[in-house]
Amino acid sequence: METEIVLSSGGRMPVLGMGTAAYPVPEPELVEAAIFEAMKLGYRHFDTASLYQSERPLGRAISRAIQTGIISNRSELFIATKLACFDAYPGAVVPALRDSLNALGIEYVDLYLIHAPMRVRGEKRFVFTMDDVMPFDSVGTWEGMEECYELGLAKAIGVSNFPIDKLKLLLSHAKVHPAVNQVEMHPLWQQKELRELCKEKGIHVSSYSPLGGTGCFWGNREVLHLKEIEKIAGDKGKTAAQVCLRWGLEKGVSVLPKSFNKERLQENMDIFGWTLGEDELQVISLIPQLVEDDASQGLARPINSCINV
Numbered sequence: 001m002e003t004e005i006v007l008s009s010g011g012r013m014p015v016l017g018m019g020t021a022a023y024p025v026p027e028p029e030l031v032e033a034a035i036f037e038a039m040k041l042g043y044r045h046f047d048t049a050s051l052y053q054s055e056r057p058l059g060r061a062i063s064r065a066i067q068t069g070i071i072s073n074r075s076e077l078f079i080a081t082k083l084a085c086f087d088a089y090p091g092a093v094v095p096a097l098r099d100s101l102n103a104l105g106i107e108y109v110d111l112y113l114i115h116a117p118m119r120v121r122g123e124k125r126f127v128f129t130m131d132d133v134m135p136f137d138s139v140g141t142w143e144g145m146e147e148c149y150e151l152g153l154a155k156a157i158g159v160s161n162f163p164i165d166k167l168k169l170l171l172s173h174a175k176v177h178p179a180v181n182q183v184e185m186h187p188l189w190q191q192k193e194l195r196e197l198c199k200e201k202g203i204h205v206s207s208y209s210p211l212g213g214t215g216c217f218w219g220n221r222e223v224l225h226l227k228e229i230e231k232i233a234g235d236k237g238k239t240a241a242q243v244c245l246r247w248g249l250e251k252g253v254s255v256l257p258k259s260f261n262k263e264r265l266q267e268n269m270d271i272f273g274w275t276l277g278e279d280e281l282q283v284i285s286l287i288p289q290l291v292e293d294d295a296s297q298g299l300a301r302p303i304n305s306c307i308n309v
C-alpha cells in the first residue's frame with residue numbers, strides 16, 4: 001500500500017499524520033517535544049488547528065528539525081491547519097490563515113480546512129453553548145477559502161466535520177472543490193454513506209479520532225476495547241490501535257492518531273506491510289454503529305442544527 005495519496009489539487013499527502021489536539025491544552029514545550037520526537041521517528045504529516053494552540057509549537061519543531069538536519073526543508077512536510085469556527089465568516093478567512101502561518105513560521109500550508117460548518121460567536125475556545133452558534137455562510141466562507149488557495153497560502157483547501165447535506169450544499173456553489181473532508185471515523189462510527197459520497201466527488205476522507213479519541217468532547221473510548229478489535233489484534237500479534245489504523249487505511253482514508261508518547265507514536269507507525277483479511281474486514285463492518293448524535297458528543301448536535309445563510 002502506498003504511504004501517500006494524491007489529492008484532487010495535485011499535492012501528495014502521507015496517509016499517516018500526527019494529530020496535535022489535546023484538551024486541556026498542554027504546555028507548549030510538551031507539544032513541541034512530542035512533535036519533534038515524531039519528526040525524528042519519521043512522521044511527515046501534521047494536523048493542527050488554530051483552536052488547538054499547537055501551531056506555534058509545531059512551527060518551533062519544524063525550525064528545530066531543519067536546524068538539526070532531520071529534514072532539509074519545509075517542503076518535506078505536509079502541514080494541515082484549520083479555520084476556527086470563530087473566524088468562519090466572509091472577510092475573516094484570509095486574515096485567519098495569515099495568523100496561522102505566522103504562528104507556524106511558514107509561508108504556506110499544504111491543506112487548509114474549515115474546522116466545522118458553523119460559526120460560533122466570541123473568543124476562540126473549546127467549550128461553547130448552543131446559544132453561541134450563529135448561522136453559517138457557506139458561500140462567503142468558502143469564497144474566503146478559495147482566495148487562500150488562489151493566493152498560494154494554501155496548496156489545497158477542504159472541510160472538516162461536514163455531513164452529507166452540508167457537503168452537497170458546498171459542492172453546489174464551490175468553484176474549487178474541497179480536496180478533503182476530515183471527519184471523526186473509527187470502527188464505532190464508520191461513515192459509510194459519507195465516504196461513498198466523497199469517493200464519488202473525488203474528495204479524500206481523513207479520519208480524526210481514529211483510536212476513538214480521548215472521549216472528552218468527541219470520540220468514544222470504547223473503540224480500543226471492542227471485543228472484535230481485541231480478537232483481531234490478538235490473532236495478528238498487533239495492538240488494538242494498529243488494527244484500527246490499518247482498518248482506516250484499508251477503507252481508503254488517511255489516519256491522524258494523536259500521541260505525545262514516544263512508544264505509542266512508534267506503535268502507531270507500524271501499520272504498513274501487513275493487511276487485514278476479508279473476514280476481519282467483514283467482522284469490523286458488522287460492529288453496531290453509534291447514532292451520530294451519540295458518536296460525536298460535542299460537535300454533531302450544533303453542526304446539525306446550524307442553519308445556513
Ligand SMILES: NC(=O)c1ccc[n+]([C@@H]2O[C@H](COP(=O)([O-])OP(=O)(O)OC[C@H]3O[C@@H](n4cnc5c(N)ncnc54)[C@H](OP(=O)(O)O)[C@@H]3O)[C@@H](O)[C@H]2O)c1
Nearest residue numbers: 019020021047160208209210211212213241257258259260
Ligand atoms: N477536525 C476536527 O474537528 C478534529 C476533532 C478531533 C481531533 N482532530 C484531529 O485528529 C487528531 C486525533 O484525534 P484525537 O486526538 O481525538 O484521538 P485519537 O488519536 O483517536 O486518540 C488519542 C488518544 O489515544 C491515546 N493513544 C494514542 N496512541 C495510542 C495507542 N497506540 N494505544 C493506546 N492509546 C493511544 C492518546 O494518548 P497519548 O497521547 O498519551 O498516547 C490519546 O489519549 C487530533 O489530535 C486532531 O489533530 C480533529
